[in-house]
Amino acid sequence: MFPPQTDEQPETYLESIGTIFARFGADTQDSGNISYGVAAGDQRYFFKTAGIPSDTAPYFDFEGRQQLLRTAARLAESVVHPALPTFHGVIESPGGPVLSYEWRDGEHLRAVRDHREDPTTAYQRFRALPTDELLTALDQVFDLHAGLTAAGWVEGDFYDGSLIYDFARRRLTVMDLDSYRFGPYRNDMGRMFGSSRFMAPEQFSLGAPIDDRTTAFVMARTGLVFLSDGTLNRSSCRATDAQYAVLQEAVTTRYPSYTAFYDAWREAS
Ligand SMILES: Nc1ncnc2c1ncn2[C@@H]1O[C@H](COP(=O)(O)OP(=O)(O)O)[C@@H](O)[C@H]1O
Ligand SMILES: [Mg+2]
CATH class of the missing domain: 1.10.510.10 (Transferase(Phosphotransferase) domain 1)
Structure with a gap:
């Protein structure tokens, strides 16, 4: 679906593939993660990243946040269910893993x-x-x-x-x-x-x-x-x-x- 790897930072990469229409960052999340809604072609996607490496305010530091995302990817790969957004895989970036999912309205x-x-x-x-x-x-x-x-x-x-x-x-x-x-x-x-x-x-x-x-x-x-x-x-x-x-x-x-x-x-x- 998406290439397994990019040399760009997550946000730069996401801007290159489509239009960012939603952003979930420090103003709404206390996780330290930054997530995006992206429209590309006629599809909408939800991308999740471990956020900014220097952000150490959350419970987990950047390393810990990346580990949690890797667990999330493993879970999404192992279970398919109508209640779960379809998982499109991980894109490795210089800013850590970028998880891609189907966007769900609601x-x-x-x-x-x-x-x-x-x-x-x-x-x-x-x-x-x-x-x-x-x-x-x-x-x-x-x-x-x-x-x-x-x-x-x-x-x-x-x-x-x-x-x-x-x-x-x-x-x-x-x-x-x-x-x-x-x-x-x-x-x-x-x-x-x-x-x-x-x-x-x-x-x-x-x-x-x-x-x-x-x-x-x-x-x-x-x-x-x-x-x-x-x-x-x-x-x-x-x-x-x-x-x-x-x-x-x-x-x-x-x-x-x-x-x-x-x-x-x-x-x-
Ligand atoms: N697949 C999705 N489609 C649309 N919106 C989503 C999807 N997954 C999460 N969201 C929205 O993004 C917000 C942040 O995602 P979440 O996974 O909770 O991140 P965090 O780890 O920062 O808590 C959620 O509160 C929800 O509103
Ligand atoms: Mg959350």
Whole structure:
């Protein structure tokens, strides 16, 4: 699709292949990454770079950011799913790897804390969708995680900010899975990256094992955030009794694997 390598800096290269119509840099991102929407020919693409080498304000320095992007590329190469933007590969540049993806239209569902209750936000409009439509979107997220789990990937930093929803086309996109890790591992951060609304207890505990049981917990929390008010309050939750029972079990007694959670969820649905 794109050449595997360029001698140009990422932005110069991207300007040479098309028109940059969107830029996600330090004004909106705290990752240190800089990403671009580029129109080239009759296609639109999303390109992601590790940003400026001298930018050391983010948690990861340039080297760490490049490593995360390499993990993201590996994940995108190993799992194909309708909820994931098509991955077009990596372009090596003097400014590090440039990941190329399909551009996905839609609204970012990230809820900024001060506006989380505002009904006009994409986050609240998504939560207010008819139950069927919301369940269809949620099933996409759960199904994607079945594929990720089968390929050996363990959840990291999944939250509403990982989702884009196209309200007109009813299409959900999951992106920014850069913090997922290949295979089970031990918590090496203490409080890991993520929004506490979605996180499992082991993601707050240094040395704790993190594996597909963690993925199951985070997906159940995702269900409770979108179908309910984030609590286990039965009357707040739009799920059926059977579905609610699965979400409840997943965040209390827990399921022994992601597959066990996902099988139970499908059984209940
Ligand atoms: N494939 C895509 N198509 C369109 N927009 C995207 C795509 N992937 C990400 N975005 C948008 O770009 C923003 C930055 O991308 P993200 O992967 O979250 O980068 P960062 O590592 O800086 O958090 C996202 O918040 C989202 O709005
Ligand atoms: Mg992000």
